[in-house]
Amino acid sequence: MATYNDVISAIIKKQMSIIGSNMALKSVKDIAGLTVAQDGTATGGDAAKLTAVVASYEKIAGTVALMLMKGAIAPYANDSGIVLPANLK
Amino acid sequence: MGSIKEVFFPSQMNFSNVNIGNLLKDVWIGFLLSLGLGYSAPLIAAWGKNAVGGHAGNLFDAMVVAILIGLLIRMIIGTSKTYFKVLPGILMAQVFFIPIGIIFYGKSLNFKLLTEINPLVLLGLVGTMILTFAIIYFVGRKFGLGEKLCFLLGFGSAVCGASAIAMTSPFVEAEPDDTATALVLNTILTVITTFFMLTFVLKWLAPELYAQAVGFFVQQTGFCKVGLSPLEAPLVKAGMALKSMRVALLVLYIPCVTFILRRKIVLPWFLLVFVAFGLYWTYSDIGKNKAISELAGQIGTISLATVLASVGMNANFLGVFKKLWVPLAVSLIAFAVGFGIFMTII
Numbered sequence: 001m002a003t004y005n006d007v008i009s010a011i012i013k014k015q016m017s018i019i020g021s022n023m024a025l026k027s028v029k030d031i032a033g034l035t036v037a038q039d040g041t042a043t044g045g046d047a048a049k050l051t052a053v054v055a056s057y058e059k060i061a062g063t064v065a066l067m068l069m070k071g072a073i074a075p076y077a078n079d080s081g082i083v084l085p086a087n088l089k
Numbered sequence: 090m091g092s093i094k095e096v097f098f099p100s101q102m103n104f105s106n107v108n109i110g111n112l113l114k115d116v117w118i119g120f121l122l123s124l125g126l127g128y129s130a131p132l133i134a135a136w137g138k139n140a141v142g143g144h145a146g147n148l149f150d151a152m153v154v155a156i157l158i159g160l161l162i163r164m165i166i167g168t169s170k171t172y173f174k175v176l177p178g179i180l181m182a183q184v185f186f187i188p189i190g191i192i193f194y195g196k197s198l199n200f201k202l203l204t205e206i207n208p209l210v211l212l213g214l215v216g217t218m219i220l221t222f223a224i225i226y227f228v229g230r231k232f233g234l235g236e237k238l239c240f241l242l243g244f245g246s247a248v249c250g251a252s253a254i255a256m257t258s259p260f261v262e263a264e265p266d267d268t269a270t271a272l273v274l275n276t277i278l279t280v281i282t283t284f285f286m287l288t289f290v291l292k293w294l295a296p297e298l299y300a301q302a303v304g305f306f307v308q309q310t311g312f313c314k315v316g317l318s319p320l321e322a323p324l325v326k327a328g329m330a331l332k333s334m335r336v337a338l339l340v341l342y343i344p345c346v347t348f349i350l351r352r353k354i355v356l357p358w359f360l361l362v363f364v365a366f367g368l369y370w371t372y373s374d375i376g377k378n379k380a381i382s383e384l385a386g387q388i389g390t391i392s393l394a395t396v397l398a399s400v401g402m403n404a405n406f407l408g409v410f411k412k413l414w415v416p417l418a419v420s421l422i423a424f425a426v427g428f429g430i431f432m433t434i435i
Binding site: 013016017018019020023060062064065066067068071089 | 101102103104105106107108111112115116168173176177178180181262263264265266403404405
C-alpha cells in the first residue's frame with residue numbers, strides 16, 4: 001500500500017524533471033514538517049502536506065502543473081489509503 | 090489492460106477533468122513563443138548557412154540554433170514574472186511536439202537502404218553503439234556525472250545526436266539543465282568529430298571505409314552529410330544507411346532505458362507510428378512527391394526545433410555552460426576508444 005510520502009515524492013521527482021531540481025525543491029522547502037532529500041524523496045508527509053505541495057506547484061505552472069502531477073501519481077490514484085486533494089482527482 | 094496502456098500510452102500529463110478554458114489561458118503565450126522560435130530556427134539556420142558558406146556554414150543547424158535561442162531567451166528573462174507566465178506553455182509545447190517530431194523523423198528511416206547494409210558491418214555498427222553507450226555511462230559515472238545525464242550523452246553519441254536527446258529526455262526524466270547540456274555538448278562533439286573525419290580520416294582510409302567511419306561515429310544527420318560530402322553518391326548512400334540504422338535503433342533504446350531506470354518497459358505509440366511512417370515513406374510513392382516530402386520535412390524540423398527551443402528556455406544558460414567540460418571529456422574518450430577499435434579491426 002502506498003503512503004503519502006510515496007505520492008509526494010513522485011510529485012516532487014516529476015517536478016524536478018520538468019522545472020529543474022533547484023526550483024522544484026525550493027518550492028516545497030517551507031512546508032512545515034515535510035523533509036525533502038536532494039533526490040526528491042519526501043518524509044513526514046500526510047494529506048495536508050500533499051495539498052500544500054500540490055498548491056506550491058500549481059502556483060508555478062497552473063493547470064499544466066496539475067496535469068503533470070496527475071500523470072505522476074497515476075500509479076497511486078486508486079490506492080484506498082490516500083486521500084487526494086480535489087484538484088488532483 | 091492497465092499494463093498494456095502503460096507500455097504504449099505512457100502519459101506525461103493527465104488531461105482528465107481539465108478546465109480547457111483555464112488551460113488555454115495558462116499555455117497560449119509560452120506555447121506560441123516556443124512554436125514561433127521553432128518556426129524561426131530553420132529560417133535563421135538557412136540564412137546563417139548561406140551567409141557563412143562552406144563547411145563552417147553547417148554549424149547553423151536548425152536544432153542547434155533552436156536550443157541556443159531558447160537558452161539566450163532564458164538568460165534574458167531569468168526567473169522573472171515573464172518566465173512563470175511562459176512556463177506552462179513551454180512545458181505544453183514539449184508534450185505536444187515531441188510525438189509529432191518523432192513521427193515525422195520517420196522520414197529519415199530508409200528501409201531500402203537498411204536492407205542493403207552488409208550484416209558484418211551492421212554487427213560492427215551495433216557493437217560500436219553499445220560500446221559508445223557503455224563507455225559514456227561507466228566513465229561518466231566514475232567522473233561523478235549524474236545517471237540521467239550519462240543516459241542522454243550516451244543516446245546522443247550512440248544514436249543520432251540532438252533529435253535523439255530531445256526524444257529520449259522525457260523517458261529518462263532528465264532535468265532541463267541536463268537535457269540542454271547534453272544537446273549543446275552533442276553539437277560541440279559533432280563539430281569536432283566531423284572536422285576530425287574531414288581533416289584526417291579522409292586521408293587515412295579508403296573511401297568505402299571512410300563512409301563507414303562517418304556512418305558509425307558522426308552524429309546529427311546534417312553533419313553526417315557534410316562528412317560524406319567528398320565521396321561519390323553510392324558511398325554517401327552507404328554512409329547514410331548506417332546513420333539511418335542508428336536512428337532506427339531508437340525503437341530498442343527507449344524500452345531498454347526505461348527498463349533499466351524504472352524496471353518498466355515503455356514502447357510509446359508514437360515510436361511505433363515512427364516506424365510505420367518510415368515504412369510507408371520508403372515503400373509508397375509518397376516520398377517521391379517533392380512538395381509532400383518538403384512539407385513533411387518542415388513539419389518534423391519545426392516540431393523538433395520547437396521542442397529544443399522550449400528545452401532551452403527551461404534551462405539555465407550559465408549552469409549549462411559551467412558543467413559542459415567533464416561530459417565533453419567523457420564523450421571524447423568514448424569517441425577515441427570506439428574509433429581506435431574501429432581502426433584496429435579494419
